[in-house]
Structure formats: C-alpha cells, structure tokens
Amino acid sequence: MTQPSFATHEVTNQSPPFEDVDLFAVDKPLADAVAANGGASAAKELSEFGQHWGSAAMAARGRLANENTPRLRIFDSRGNRRDEVEFHPAYHELMARSAHAGIHNSTWTAEGKPAGGAAEVVRAAKFYMAAQVETGHLCPITMTRASVAALAAQPDLLAKTMPVIGTRAYDPSFAPWWTKRGMALGMGMTEKQGGTDVRSNTTRAIRDGEAYRITGHKWFMSAPMCDAFLVLAQADEGLTCFFMPRFAPDGSVNAIYFQRLKDKLGNRSNASSEVEFVNAYAVRVGDEGKGIRTIIQMVQLTRQDCAIASAGLMRSGLAHALHHARHRSVFQKRLADQPLMQAVLADMALHVEASIALVMRLCRAFDRAGDDAGQAAYMRLLTPAIKYWVCKSAPGFLYEAMECLGGNGYVEEGILARHFRESPVNAIWEGSGNVMCLDVLRALSREADAAGMVLQTLSKETQGLPGAGEAVTFTAKAFRRLDSERVARLAVEKLALLAATAALNQVSPRHAELFAATRLAANHASMYGAVDLANDEIRGLLERALS
Numbered sequence: 403m404t405q406p407s408f409a410t411h412e413v414t415n416q417s418p419p420f421e422d423v424d425l426f427a428v429d430k431p432l433a434d435a436v437a438a439n440g441g442a443s444a445a446k447e448l449s450e451f452g453q454h455w456g457s458a459a460m461a462a463r464g465r466l467a468n469e470n471t472p473r474l475r476i477f478d479s480r481g482n483r484r485d486e487v488e489f490h491p492a493y494h495e496l497m498a499r500s501a502h503a504g505i506h507n508s509t510w511t512a513e514g515k516p517a518g519g520a521a522e523v524v525r526a527a528k529f530y531m532a533a534q535v536e537t538g539h540l541c542p543i544t545m546t547r548a549s550v551a552a553l554a555a556q557p558d559l560l561a562k563t564m565p566v567i568g569t570r571a572y573d574p575s576f577a578p579w580w581t582k583r584g585m586a587l588g589m590g591m592t593e594k595q596g597g598t599d600v601r602s603n604t605t606r607a608i609r610d611g612e613a614y615r616i617t618g619h620k621w622f623m624s625a626p627m628c629d630a631f632l633v634l635a636q637a638d639e640g641l642t643c644f645f646m647p648r649f650a651p652d653g654s655v656n657a658i659y660f661q662r663l664k665d666k667l668g669n670r671s672n673a674s675s676e677v678e679f680v681n682a683y684a685v686r687v688g689d690e691g692k693g694i695r696t697i698i699q700m701v702q703l704t705r706q707d708c709a710i711a712s713a714g715l716m717r718s719g720l721a722h723a724l725h726h727a728r729h730r731s732v733f734q735k736r737l738a739d740q741p742l743m744q745a746v747l748a749d750m751a752l753h754v755e756a757s758i759a760l761v762m763r764l765c766r767a768f769d770r771a772g773d774d775a776g777q778a779a780y781m782r783l784l785t786p787a788i789k790y791w792v793c794k795s796a797p798g799f800l801y802e803a804m805e806c807l808g809g810n811g812y813v814e815e816g817i818l819a820r821h822f823r824e825s826p827v828n829a830i831w832e833g834s835g836n837v838m839c840l841d842v843l844r845a846l847s848r849e850a851d852a853a854g855m856v857l858q859t860l861s862k863e864t865q866g867l868p869g870a871g872e873a874v875t876f877t878a879k880a881f882r883r884l885d886s887e888r889v890a891r892l893a894v895e896k897l898a899l900l901a902a903t904a905a906l907n908q909v910s911p912r913h914a915e916l917f918a919a920t921r922l923a924a925n926h927a928s929m930y931g932a933v934d935l936a937n938d939e940i941r942g943l944l945e946r947a948l949s
C-alpha cells in the first residue's frame with residue numbers, strides 16, 4: 403500500500419518492519435545447532451514453519467492477543483456460574499497454529515512413548531521460532547506436551563487421553579475432553595502458603611469409589627481453559643498427583659471455581675488464575691504419596707521449554723536489533739557499521755549463538771536419554787543449570803536489545819517492550835533461580851557418579867579452549883564443598899557456561915573459542931559489548947546472526 407505523502411513531513415531513516423521473513427532461513431546459528439544435534443533432515447519443515455511464523459499476519463496475531471487480554475466470566479447475565487475465560491480470536495489462532503505444527507505433542511508416539519529420533523530437537527526449533535512471535539499461548543502448549551510424562555505413571559489414563567492429546571487439532575469448545583477433537587492440559591501445584599515448598603499444600607483429596615473428591619485452592623493455575631489439570635493434593639498416604647477435568651464423567655461442569663485472573667507484568671495473552679476446588683472430581687495419577695515424583699516428570703519438560711522460550715525471546719531481540727541497525731543511519735553512517743554498535747551486537751550474537759547451541763544440545767539429551775545413560779545424566783544434571791543460566795540472562799539481554807532500537811525499542815507498538823516484560827517469568831516459574839541451583843546440588847548428591855561422568859565429558863569436549871580446564875576444576879571443587887549451597891550460584895553458572903562452550907564447539911568451534919575466551923577465561927563484564935573482539939570476528943558473528 404502506498405502511504406500518503408505530506409509536503410512537510412516524509413518518514414525517512416526508520417527501519418522497515420522485521421516481518422515476512424523466514425525465521426529459520428535467516429538464522430544460521432539455529433540451522434547449524436539443529437543439524438549438529440540430529441535434526442538436519444527437518445530443514446524444509448522448519449523453513450515452512452519459519453515462513454509462516456515470520457509473517458506479518460502472525461506478528462499481528464501476537465500483538466492482538468496481548469492487547470486484548472483474556473477475561474474471566476464467572477457468571478452469566480442470569481447469575482448462573484460459568485467459570486469461563488474468554489480469549490481474543492487471535493489467541494485461538496495462535497493456539498491452532500502451534501497445535502497444527504505438533505508443538506504440543508510431536509515428541510510423543512500415539513501411545514504416549516518418547517518419539518525418539520530428533521523429535522525433541524525439531525520440536526524445540528519450532529518452539530524457539532514461535533516464542534519469537536508470541537510466548538503467552540505457549541504456556542498451555544508446553545504444559546500439554548509435558549503432561550504426558552506425568553500421565554505415564556497411570557497407563558490406563560494415558561491410554562484414554564492419548565487419542566485426544568495426540569491429534570493436531572485445536573478445539574477451544576467448553577466441553578468434556580472425551581468429546582473433543584483435541585485437548586489441552588494445565589497444572590496446579592502452587593498454593594498461597596508455598597510454591598517451591600509444595601509439601602506444604604493443604605488441598606485435600608478424599609477417596610470416592612475409584613475416584614477422589616478434592617477441596618482446596620491453587621494460588622497460580624495458568625491457562626484455566628485447559629480441559630484438565632494435573633493437581634497436587636494431600637491424600638491419606640501423602641501428597642498425590644491427580645487428573646482433574648473441567649467436566650465430571652456425567653457431563654456436569656466440575657467444581658472448579660475461578661476467583662480471579664492475575665494482573666501480570668507480562669505473559670498477558672495467557673490467563674493465570676486463582677482457583678478454589680469444592681469437592682471437585684479427580685482421578686489419581688500414580689501412587690498415593692508419590693505426587694512429587696509423578697509431577698516432576700512433567701516439570702522436567704516444562705523447565706526445558708522455559709530455556710528454549712527464553713533463548714527464543716533473546717533471538718528475537720537480537721534479530722530486531724540487528725535489522726534495525728542495518729537500516730538506521732546516525733551521523734551519515736549505518737548503525738550496523740559503527741564500531742561501538744558492532745561490538746554490542748556481536749557480543750549479543752555470541753550469547754544467543756551459545757544459548758541456542760546449548761538448548762539444542764539439551765534437547766538431543768532428551769531425545770536419547772531412553773537408551774543412553776550418559777545422555778540421561780546430562781539431562782538430569784543440566785536441565786536445571788541451563789534453565790537457570792538461559793532464563794536469568796534474558797531480561798538483561800532484552801533490555802540491551804531494546805536500547806539498540808533507541809526510543810522505538812521502548813514503545814509498546816514494537817515487540818521488544820512485550821518481550822522485555824515477558825522475559826523474567828521463565829526464571830520465576832517452574833522452579834525459581836535458587837531452586838534450580840539446589841536441584842543441581844540434589845542431582846550431584848544423589849547421582850554423584852553420573853554427574854561426575856557429565857563433568858568429565860564436558861571437560862573432554864572443551865579441552866584446549868580458553869579457561870575450560872580451570873572452569874572444570876572450579877566446578878568440581880565447588881560441588882564437593884560442604885557449604886556448596888552458599889556458592890551454588892557461582893558453581894551452577896560456571897557449569898552452564900562450560901556446557902554452553904561444549905555445545906557451541908559441536909556447532910561452530912571458532913565461536914566456542916570466542917565464547918570461552920570472553921566467558922570462561924575472563925569474567926564477562928556486566929554490559930554487552932564490553933569485550934575486545936577482532937573486526938573479522940565481529941563481521942563473522944553478525945553475518946551468521948541474520949542472513
């Protein structure tokens with residue numbers, strides 16, 4: 403469309419929108435990380451996905467879904483209880499597109515077993531690209547995918563639900579799950595008196611024949627229009643995991659009463675509820691008293707997705723910053739040609755390059771954990787470390803990306819303000835920062851031999867790289883210390899940096915060396931761009947970052 407022109411005012415020197423791009427084709431570090439971890443043959447599928455999600459139409463849906471936030475309808479006009487949440491059509495469209503691409507189920511077979519091959523890696527690449535456009539709707543997508551791991555503890559229930567979870571249809575109708583074309587699942591663990599400490603849950607489950615009746619509350623329960631929730635409640639034998647559907651088996655609406663929706667900093671397209679259960683119908687998942695052991699299978703996967711999504715948010719920040727810098731001139735010279743801006747962008751590109759290599763390496767471990775003890779140990783030890791490092795680095799990164807766009811970066815019409823507001827949540831939910839560090843310590847103490855094996859492998863994979871030997875020694879020593887909790891953040895960050903260096907070495911050895919030189923051999927300064935990279939290194943990083 404040609405814009406009207408005004409004699410006094412012509413818009414010049416603004417970057418065009420970063421839209422209608424193939425998010426896969428422009429992202430060489432992503433393509434290389436996917437290939438290095440077994441997903442090369444999916445390049446065409448990923449490019450189709452990248453084109454679709456990089457379109458202006460999808461960007462508009464992302465904006466609309468966040469500007470028109472979900473609304474809780476507790477009652478209808480006649481005073482009947484409804485307990486429904488209404489979403490903008492753009493949100494439903496995003497859900498349908500993600501479901502259509504199998505982001506909610508493609509890592510499982512029709513029977514709910516791990517799909518194997520490179521299913522995790524390929525799905526992660528899609529998740530990473532979708533997160534660059536809209537992250538709120540990915541909450542129910544990720545929980546649905548992850549729920550299968552917990553449902554595995556109850557094979558009869560898994561067999562019943564898999565035919566509905568396993569379709570690529572998105573069915574937003576408010577109806578019993580067994581009548582639907584597709585379904586979504588959420589989870590309810592956090593209560594007012596404790597989120598990390600779920601053992602303090604007060605919600606009670608009373609046996610009712612083969613089923614249970616649950617009474618209590620959840621202080622955070624996201625995506626309330628899911629068709630069922632995996633909730634924790636105290637049964638006779640202790641904390642237990644339950645499958646709580648929105649409809650009871652007789653077709654009546656289950657006694658799940660939403661109190662209100664959270665008014666959140668970001669993640670606004672997604673609804674997060676406070677909820678009360680009053681004798682709500684539920685069935686057990688796994689044994690009584692084994693609730694944490696059951697639901698942790700799900701949480702392991704949502705933690706993996708937190709890291710992928712945060713890497714995706716940072717990638718989007720980098721791409722928008724670089725795109726803008728290539729079009730915007732300051733003092734007769736493009737920003738992208740100004741040495742100081744180049745230093746900032748190249749350092750950011752190095753961070754994203756390492757982050758995507760690391761999350762893809764983690765996904766390979768998930769793909770292979772079933773028949774490879776080394777990969778299983780990697781997955782167990784490094785999932786919390788990677789969630790910690792990648793997710794916690796996102797807010798600072800996005801702040802810097804916004805600044806590359808100057809004032810435009812700070813304005814809500816652009817996507818970076820939204821990404822910035824979204825960025826802290828992945829570190830907070832599914833186990834906050836300290837909790838991730840404690841989880842690494844737990845893995846070390848319970849599976850010391852396996853953890854030792856992982857550290858040895860990382861040591862081999864980073865041999866000769868600047869600062870790697872010292873990082874291995876430091877990490878091993880810190881983890882052996884009796885007071886390691888006090889130094890856990892130091893050690894976990896070092897472990898994650900070491901793993902990132904190793905992962906990047908499989909993708910791009912030259913960049914692994916730069917990463918190690920700036921992050922292992924030296925402590926990275928608190929600001930991006932406060933590094934001394936040679937001009938040809940800067941050029942190489944920036945060309946790869948956005949083709």
Ligand SMILES: Cc1cc2nc3c(=O)[nH]c(=O)nc-3n(C[C@H](O)[C@H](O)[C@H](O)COP(=O)(O)OP(=O)(O)OC[C@H]3O[C@@H](n4cnc5c(N)ncnc54)[C@H](O)[C@@H]3O)c2cc1C
Binds near residue numbers: 599834
């Ligand atoms: C937008 C949003 C959506 C959410 N959706 C859901 C949902 O769908 N379902 C659900 O169940 N929950 C959900 N949550 C809740 C979330 O998982 C919890 O907020 C989180 O687990 C932290 O629990 P808490 O808020 O009770 O904080 P606390 O457990 O009180 O933790 C507070 C702080 O203390 C730290 N800490 C805890 N223990 C230790 C320790 N031993 N040593 C040192 N530091 C420690 C933590 O790292 C954290 O920084 C959601 C949260 C948000 C923000």
